[in-house]
Structure formats: C-alpha cells, structure tokens
Amino acid sequence: MGHKDEERLLSSHLSFIGKTLSVFTHEVKNHLAILKESVGLIGDLVEMGKISSKEEISETLKIIQSIDNQIGKTSWFCSRLNRFGHRMDNLLSTFNVNEAIEDLSELLNRLANQKRITFQRDFDEDIPPIYSSPAQFQLLVFRIVEKNLQRIDQGGAIVFKTGYTKDSITIDIIPEGNLIEFNEEVIRNDDICEHIVKRLGGDISSAAGDGKVAITLPLSYPASSGDIRQTVTPK
Amino acid sequence: MNKTKVLVVDDGVEFASTLAERLQLRGYDATAVYCAEDTFAAVKSEPPDVILLDLKMPGMSGIEILMTVRTFAPDIYVILLTGHMDIEKEIEGIRLDNFDYIMKPVDIKELTVKIDKAAEKRKLGRE
Numbered sequence: 001m002g003h004k005d006e007e008r009l010l011s012s013h014l015s016f017i018g019k020t021l022s023v024f025t026h027e028v029k030n031h032l033a034i035l036k037e038s039v040g041l042i043g044d045l046v047e048m049g050k051i052s053s054k055e056e057i058s059e060t061l062k063i064i065q066s067i068d069n070q071i072g073k074t075s076w077f078c079s080r081l082n083r084f085g086h087r088m089d090n091l092l093s094t095f096n097v098n099e100a101i102e103d104l105s106e107l108l109n110r111l112a113n114q115k116r117i118t119f120q121r122d123f124d125e126d127i128p129p130i131y132s133s134p135a136q137f138q139l140l141v142f143r144i145v146e147k148n149l150q151r152i153d154q155g156g157a158i159v160f161k162t163g164y165t166k167d168s169i170t171i172d173i174i175p176e177g178n179l180i181e182f183n184e185e186v187i188r189n190d191d192i193c194e195h196i197v198k199r200l201g202g203d204i205s206s207a208a209g210d211g212k213v214a215i216t217l218p219l220s221y222p223a224s225s226g227d228i229r230q231t232v233t234p235k
Numbered sequence: 236m237n238k239t240k241v242l243v244v245d246d247g248v249e250f251a252s253t254l255a256e257r258l259q260l261r262g263y264d265a266t267a268v269y270c271a272e273d274t275f276a277a278v279k280s281e282p283p284d285v286i287l288l289d290l291k292m293p294g295m296s297g298i299e300i301l302m303t304v305r306t307f308a309p310d311i312y313v314i315l316l317t318g319h320m321d322i323e324k325e326i327e328g329i330r331l332d333n334f335d336y337i338m339k340p341v342d343i344k345e346l347t348v349k350i351d352k353a354a355e356k357r358k359l360g361r362e
Binding site for chain 1: 247249250253254256257260261291292293294296318319339340341343
C-alpha cells in the first residue's frame with residue numbers, strides 16, 4: 001500500500017469514527033430529552049399539587065419506573081460506544097466478529113431506522129475468535145453497510161451472516177428488499193475495502209444477482225502483511 | 236380565551252407524549268403523534284396553531300414533513316425539535332417562513348415562550 005493509499009485509509013477511518021460519534025451523540029441526546037421531560041413532569045405534578053390520591057401516586061411511580069428504564073437504556077448504549085472505543089486501543093487483538101458487528105450495528109441503528117431499514121443477524125454462535133485488527137474490520141463492515149443503506153429502498157434489511165471453516169471465518173453482508181441502485185461492482189471496486197481485506201489477509205467478493213458481499217478472514221493476522229502499526233506521518 | 240393548539244410530532248413515543256402532557260398542564264391543548272402519516276391526518280382534521288416537529292423522523296425527515304404540511308396548511312407555525320448542533324446546515328437553502336427551532340433536551344420555559352410567540356404571530360396574521 002502506498003503513502004497516498006494509507007492517507008486515504010486514515011481519512012476514511014476518521015470519517016467513519018466521526019459519523020459513528022454523531023449518530024451516537026444524537027441518540028444519547030434523545031435519551032436525555034426523554035429523561036428531562038419525565039423528571040420535568042414529576043416536578044410539574046409536585047409543584048401543582050397533583051400527587052395526592054392513590055391513583056396519582058401510582059401514576060408518578062410509573063413515571064419514576066420509566067426514568068429508571070431510560071437510564072438503563074442510555075447506560076447500555078454508552079457501553080456499546082465504550083467497547084467501540086476500546087477496540088481501537090490495540091491495533092491487533094483477539095476478538096469475536098459477532099460482537100464487533102453487533103456493537104457497530106447497534107451504534108448505527110438510528111442511521112438505518114431513518115430509512116426504515118433494519119439490521120438482521122444470522123450469526124454462527126460457535127464462531128471462534130480471530131486475531132486481527134478489530135478497528136479495521138469495523139471500518140470494512142461500515143463501508144459496506146453505508147453503501148447498502150444508499151441502495152436499499154425503505155422497508156428493506158441488511159443481513160449479517162457469519163460462519164467459519166477450519167482456518168478462516170466468513171461474513172456475508174446481504175441486502176434484502178428493493179435495491180434502488182443495484183450495482184454489485186460498487187463494493188468490489190471500493191479500493192479501501194479491498195486494501196483492508198488484503199491487509200488482513202482475507203478475501204472479498206460480491207455475488208452476481210443478489211448484491212451479497214462475502215468476506216473471508218484468516219483466524220490469525222498474517223505475518224506477511226507486515227507491521228499494521230506503521231502509521232502515516234503527515235507531511 | 237381559546238387554548239393554543241399544539242401538535243407534538245416525534246417518533247419517540249415517550250418523549251412526545253410526556254411533552255404533550257406537560258404542555259397540557261400549562262394550559263395548552265396539546266396532542267402527540269408519532270409518524271408522518273398521522274401528522275398529515277391530524278393537521279387536516281384539526282389544524283393546530285403550532286406544530287413541534289422532530290427534525291429526524293424515520294422514512295421522512297422533519298423538513299420533508301414540514302414542506303408537505305405547508306402544501307395544504309401554509310400558515311401553520313412550525314418549531315423544529317432537534318438534537319443536531321448543525322441545524323443551520325440542515326435547513327440550508329430552504330426558504331422557511333413561520334419557522335423556529337429548539338434544541339433537545341428541551342427547556343420547557345424556552346419552549347412555551349416560543350409557542351406563545353408563534354401563536355401570537357398566527358393570530359395577528361389572521362386579523
């Protein structure tokens with residue numbers, strides 16, 4: 001990979017992180033907005049002296065329960081981002097691809113939801129962990145998801161299917177529904193995806209007809225790929 | 236004196252219904268709907284004075300809903316609810332009259348000031 005390619009990969013990664021963070025913060029602000037309204041409603045009821053009867057107390061307890069649920073949801077969502085951040089701590093580590101896909105899809109749910117597209121998982125639960133770059137793997141999945149979000153019509157879905165063989169794992173990303181702009185070459189010609197897969201010692205292909213993208217990755221990062229820790233030094 | 240009619244539009248059911256309840260407690264005739272289709276139906280059957288509209292809705296954005304509503308109810312005042320810091324970028328190039336926005340999480344006092352101003356403008360526009 002040349003210097004220019006490395007720069008493009010870096011800028012693509014920064015864009016990916018930026019988009020993920022903006023979706024995440026938007027989601028958290030929505031959770032906070034619900035909390036603020038619920039707390040505000042209790043304040044209103046107390047201030048207006050509307051919590052005295054048994055029914056009113058019961059209604060207030062329901063609001064308090066809803067606040068508790070909302071805090072739980074927000075905390076769960078924050079832990080997804082926390083894991084997303086920690087996946088970048090080490091350029092190479094042992095990780096489970098099901099979990100990496102799940103974290104990413106949870107963070108991007110809102111983006112898909114706006115287009116009324118859902119993420120579906122068809123995971124092989126026995127898939128072995130791989131030693132690779134989790135951050136680059138998530139960037140790879142993100143780029144394919146992003147392209148699919150552009151070409152699947154409302155009401156469609158993106159299916160993540162995982163599996164494994166003796167020395168590799170497979171990840172299929174399958175668009176379902178009406179494909180607005182169907183061009184299977186669009187993924188194959190994405191050189192960033194190709195670079196990432198090559199670097200991770202794997203293979204990527206897109207099937208004719210159904211738009212499915214199939215990724216194969218080795219269980220272990222290949223020594224022949226060189227030191228992934230080499231970074232671009234801006235000139 | 237007639238109550239100001241407010242329609243809260245947000246796909247977050249809990250948020251929209253709680254906000255509508257808080258507005259009712261403050262004397263507004265507020266109701267909540269949670270999707271674009273119900274918004275159009277509500278505006279056609281009982282036009283509100285002010286719509287509080289979430290900017291990011293599934294399927295159809297708040298701006299698209301706003302533009303559609305304006306085709307059959309041009310003088311309704313709309314306050315966009317947004318969690319986005321770059322609201323100016325979102326509405327860039329779109330000419331919007333009778334329009335305001337407020338950031339989520341919402342400050343209820345700030346919101347009621349905006350609603351009252353909007354209702355007043357609408358009343359003056361009718362006279």
